[in-house]
Amino acid sequence: MSIHRRTIIRTALASTLAGLGAAPWMHAHANAPLRIVSPFNAGGVNDVLARAIAKPLTELLGQSVIVENRPGAGGSIAAGYVARATPDGNTLLMGLVDTQSIIQFIYKKLPYNPDTDLRPVSLVTSIPIVLMRGPSLGQVRTMSDLVQLAKSRPGALTFGSWGVGSIVHLAMERLLAAQGLEMLHVPFSGQAPAVQAVLAGQVDMMFVPAGAADAAARDGRVRILASATPARLELLPQAPTLRELGIDLSMGLWQALYAPAGTPEATVHKLTAAVHEAMQDKGFFDVVRLQGARPDPSSAESLRKLQTEERQIYGALVKRLDIKLE
Known part of the structure; x- marks a missing residue:
């Protein structure tokens, strides 16, 4: 992420939090725990980073934040569950490129619509x-x-x-x-x-x-x-990129938080600001660094644009490969 983009995000964050009053802020139904639903089993990168962001969010919100694993069907079980959850800001999906930009081209029927059933909150990491x-x-x-x-x-x-x-x-x-x-x-x-x-x-x-x-x-x-990165990784400097080896490919994984579609605009705005502040936590950053990843805060609007752009790429790829599941 560029220094200019970080400056914009932090300035916007400071302004937003100032409007919220002193932390911890609490939204409606804050006596209930906030659940971050991971679409995969415990132990994978999605679960690890969901738990990493949950700790600073707990301290910031003054509300228990727990991670709930709901694996299966390529992530669609978890995504469908969050899409049907009460839209009060207390149930979020730790989605990823798979659930938001790929899976709808794989399965003939899904229990959710990535466009209309889930509201973007923020990107969290690029992996x-x-x-x-x-x-x-x-x-x-x-x-x-x-x-x-x-x-x-x-x-x-x-x-x-x-x-x-x-x-x-x-x-x-x-x-x-x-x-x-x-x-x-x-x-x-x-x-x-x-x-x-x-x-x-x-x-x-x-x-x-x-x-x-x-x-x-x-x-x-x-x-x-x-x-499969544009340049060699700081974590693995000995590993050449595919492009260095004459194979013009670059692909990666991103994770992002989503709320049910009916979640009020003000609640999503507050969640975005809280997530961005939580991503400044040293403990979260250390976990991200160990994964070879980077924090990647975004606005809800830029996240929606990203997932739309990615769909154009992966939709064409899935069609070419003729990958289909019932």
Whole structure:
């Protein structure tokens, strides 16, 4: 994020909070806990960062903020649950590019409409992803090694993801198409079980959030082959980008908070301001940094624009790959 954008956000935040009075501010029904619903199992990056933002929000709001995991159906179960929740500001979705810009192209029917059933509150983080191979491919040291092996064994190698149509699934499909490769996709119910399968040698490789890959690679069982980022990551400076390797691909993951569509404008405005202030917390920042991610506060309007732009990209990709689920 540019220094200019940070200045604008902080100036707007200061003005907003001044209008709210001294923290902690409390909105309607604040005696009830505020729930942040995560669409995936505990242990994945969505859950970790939801819990990281919950702590400073609790202190700021003077209200318990808890994380509730509702995994399944690519995140649509959690998103549908929040869409039907009472629109009082006490139930939020920790959505991501999967739930807001991809999944509607995968499933014929969803229990929610990403455009009309959920109101954007703010972006929270932008998270880089990297390609990690497991111990089953111990002979693979570089992307070149992987490409050569995959070409010699078409359809034999496997890659994991946290669900059909997830950002990490689509990233791998784009890589395979770019290199003319064929592999078997093995989807899981969340990031943690998928990564564990790679670590155990049950699945050969996977695109993984950078922080999880860094932690997994420390004992030498796995190897990070490349990042899907425009530039090398500070967390993983040894990992070349795909573009450095001659593969013109760049994809990443973003997380954002959403409220039910009927939530009053004033409540959403207050939540946005509170989330932005919570993101200044050192504990939150430290967790984000360990994930190789960056805080990325936004207005509700710019978040809505982002998810719309991303839909144009991923809608065309899903159509080209002909990925469909009932």
